Amino acid sequence: MSTVSTRLPVRAAEWHLPYKGRVGMSALIAGESAIFTIFVVAYVFYLGKSVTGPRPSDVLEVPIIGTICLLSSSLTIWRAERAIEDDRMGSFTAWLGATIVLAITFLIGTASEWKKLIYQDGLTISTNLFGTTFYSLVGLHATHVVIGLALLSSAFLFSLFGRVDSRQSERFGAVALYWHFVDGVWVVVFSVVYLIGR
Numbered sequence: 001m002s003t004v005s006t007r008l009p010v011r012a013a014e015w016h017l018p019y020k021g022r023v024g025m026s027a028l029i030a031g032e033s034a035i036f037t038i039f040v041v042a043y044v045f046y047l048g049k050s051v052t053g054p055r056p057s058d059v060l061e062v063p064i065i066g067t068i069c070l071l072s073s074s075l076t077i078w079r080a081e082r083a084i085e086d087d088r089m090g091s092f093t094a095w096l097g098a099t100i101v102l103a104i105t106f107l108i109g110t111a112s113e114w115k116k117l118i119y120q121d122g123l124t125i126s127t128n129l130f131g132t133t134f135y136s137l138v139g140l141h142a143t144h145v146v147i148g149l150a151l152l153s154s155a156f157l158f159s160l161f162g163r164v165d166s167r168q169s170e171r172f173g174a175v176a177l178y179w180h181f182v183d184g185v186w187v188v189v190f191s192v193v194y195l196i197g198r
Contacts, residue, residue, distance in 0.1 A: 021174035029181045032144070036185055039140055040192055043133040047197055050128035059121040062194045066109030067186070073102040074183045077176050087166040093159045099179070100156060103149045110142050134193065141189050144182050151175045
């Protein structure tokens, strides 16, 4: 007596090309990672080689509040991503707004730090090697935060006017990927400049 197999044929999962915006953003992030690596290596290489002061331990304070805000923004943008995927646009706008507020708070902290360093401590980009590498590295990161903030603010304005829904979730996902990169880079910059370098 023969047994007949009643198993259905297994269908191969359909493969789709990845979203071109995410691929493009991933390529941009790879290039930007190389640039950040060069700046981090330069900072570490010249650490302690300044002939004149001030030194990092003399003037740098650990930016705890700014760091908490920036790292928290990864959570809020992740929540915004989930909201747009589920077409919960009110929630999306709220989480995106929270991300923007956290980013602005971080930038205000950076501006305050620079104001103190320049006007109270006399550290400029031309003071010594520490000043040159510090402003170059931290300034490069701050520039990326400003670019990310512009992208997030554009999405926020479009959402306020009802021009965004779940159909744009992949586009927003590319923007969120960039923002996660900015946050990840800050972990490296924070560790090198404010923890190891002090």
